[in-house]
Amino acid sequence: MKEGIPRPFLKWVGGKRQLLPKLLEAVECAGSFRRYHEPFLGGGALFFALAREGLLSARTQLSDINPNLVEAYQGLRDNVGGIIGTLKRHRARHCESYFYQVRGRVPPTQVGRAARLIYLNKTCFNGLYRENRKGEFNAPFGSYANPNICDEENLRSVAATLADVDIEARDFLAAAKLVRREDLVYFDPPYDPVSKTAAFTSYSKGGFGVDSQEALARTFVTLAQKGAKVILSNSLTPLTKELYKDFYISEVSAKRVVNSRGDRRGAVMEVLVTSFPITSAWRSHYRINGSAPTVAGMSGFERMLTKQWLAENNYQDVADLIDEVVDEWNKAGKQTRRNWWEVLAGTASGKPRTVAGRQFPVLRAAQERQGLPATPNAISRNQEESPPRIKVSGRWTR
Numbered sequence: 386m387k388e389g390i391p392r393p394f395l396k397w398v399g400g401k402r403q404l405l406p407k408l409l410e411a412v413e414c415a416g417s418f419r420r421y422h423e424p425f426l427g428g429g430a431l432f433f434a435l436a437r438e439g440l441l442s443a444r445t446q447l448s449d450i451n452p453n454l455v456e457a458y459q460g461l462r463d464n465v466g467g468i469i470g471t472l473k474r475h476r477a478r479h480c481e482s483y484f485y486q487v488r489g490r491v492p493p494t495q496v497g498r499a500a501r502l503i504y505l506n507k508t509c510f511n512g513l514y515r516e517n518r519k520g521e522f523n524a525p526f527g528s529y530a531n532p533n534i535c536d537e538e539n540l541r542s543v544a545a546t547l548a549d550v551d552i553e554a555r556d557f558l559a560a561a562k563l564v565r566r567e568d569l570v571y572f573d574p575p576y577d578p579v580s581k582t583a584a585f586t587s588y589s590k591g592g593f594g595v596d597s598q599e600a601l602a603r604t605f606v607t608l609a610q611k612g613a614k615v616i617l618s619n620s621l622t623p624l625t626k627e628l629y630k631d632f633y634i635s636e637v638s639a640k641r642v643v644n645s646r647g648d649r650r651g652a653v654m655e656v657l658v659t660s661f662p663i664t665s666a667w668r669s670h671y672r673i674n675g676s677a678p679t680v681a682g683m684s685g686f687e688r689m690l691t692k693q694w695l696a697e698n699n700y701q702d703v704a705d706l707i708d709e710v711v712d713e714w715n716k717a718g719k720q721t722r723r724n725w726w727e728v729l730a731g732t733a734s735g736k737p738r739t740v741a742g743r744q745f746p747v748l749r750a751a752q753e754r755q756g757l758p759a760t761p762n763a764i765s766r767n768q769e770e771s772p773p774r775i776k777v778s779g780r781w782t783r
């Protein structure tokens with residue numbers, strides 16, 4: 386079945402069309418958000434799906450390190466008519482020798498370069514963008530009976546969708562600096578290779594090794610602590626399991642087509658990591674493992690979840706009080722892993738606890754969470770509230 390419009394106008398290695406239903410469920414679980422960020426844009430499968438669902442607000446931030454890819458998006462946004470005209474000319478002359486002629490010459494204008502990239506992407510072998518070490522497009526000709534070189538309706542819809550979007554060529558670290566509290570971020574990095582031979586990280590010159598995967602995991606933690614809602618996909622490997630073990634991890638299977646050899650295609654396991662709990666249809670598959678965070682610095686993540694629950698249930702003043710205390714401790718260089726639910730549950734007899742000179746209210750939900758009896762002085766401001774979860778990490782079983 387053909388997707389609606391706008392849809393990705395390029396076929397991209399690691400394209401996420403297959404994972405889309407799971408990604409959309411994750412976005413649904415993230416709840417409302419301010420701006421959307423996609424720093425490993427590629428073909429932009431999730432971005433276009435969110436656009437089709439009408440879920441994007443103004444000032445969406447898209448980026449990718451590949452300047453040629455980004456230029457194609459910018460070109461479509463700024464001059465879709467020019468690109469369509471050029472693509473029609475390519476379509477009229479399309480054949481193997483014309484393909485190599487276009488491949489061999491980079492045009493001087495943005496419109497020309499954007500149309501060239503779309504044309505080569507639609508007509509090259511396997512339909513995938515590939516660059517050599519010099520950053521030159523090097524995929525060979527693909528013999529398709531009827532390649533869709535100029536999908537005018539979709540290109541116009543893509544251009545209209547991009548009108549309000551900020552799109553730049555940048556590294557994900559620079560892109561992460563633009564993320565604010567309550568923003569939604571989707572990280573879809575080049576995958577950690579399942580085996581050495583399976584590596585396909587050459588989307589552009591550079592590559593994405595273990596150091597980059599680790600830097601990305603640190604960025605994930607920083608943004609989650611900042612109060613952004615973060616989603617990430619990657620391959621299921623010992624490294625990715627270790628890097629994200631304190632977050633919500635779902636294992637999903639997906640068919641890969643990166644390798645041109647048929648025998649190397651097939652189902653591989655991928656992970657979907659979220660900084661927030663998944664509470665929709667997947668909940669019934671969710672196995673709570675009850676383990677406490679173990680990675681140094683992760684206590685901030687636990688605190689973030691606590692604050693998120695408090696804010697959602699009408700206890701923003703209590704969340705602010707926690708921040709006040711933690712800020713004070715940070716300034717004094719004090720490292721702490723305070724369990725705030727223990728504080729908010731009061732003593733065993735229901736008396737309020739005092740931390741750093743401030744008295745904290747006793748919350749009935751916190752008492753329930755800690756397995757303590759409810760006491761008459763405990764407050765419960767939100768009729769709908771259910772006790773917060775005990776865990777910070779878990780895994781969806783299949």
Ligand SMILES: C[S@@+](CC[C@H](N)C(=O)[O-])C[C@H]1O[C@@H](n2cnc3c(N)ncnc32)[C@H](O)[C@@H]1O
Pocket residue numbers: 397398399400401402424425426427428429430431448449450451555556557558573574575576588589592593
């Ligand atoms: C898995 S693909 C993204 C696929 C995309 N989600 C889709 O639906 O087509 C990864 C992308 O990350 C980009 N990339 C690689 N290293 C990067 C970096 N350090 N910062 C930002 N983008 C990078 C690549 O150019 C590539 O387009």
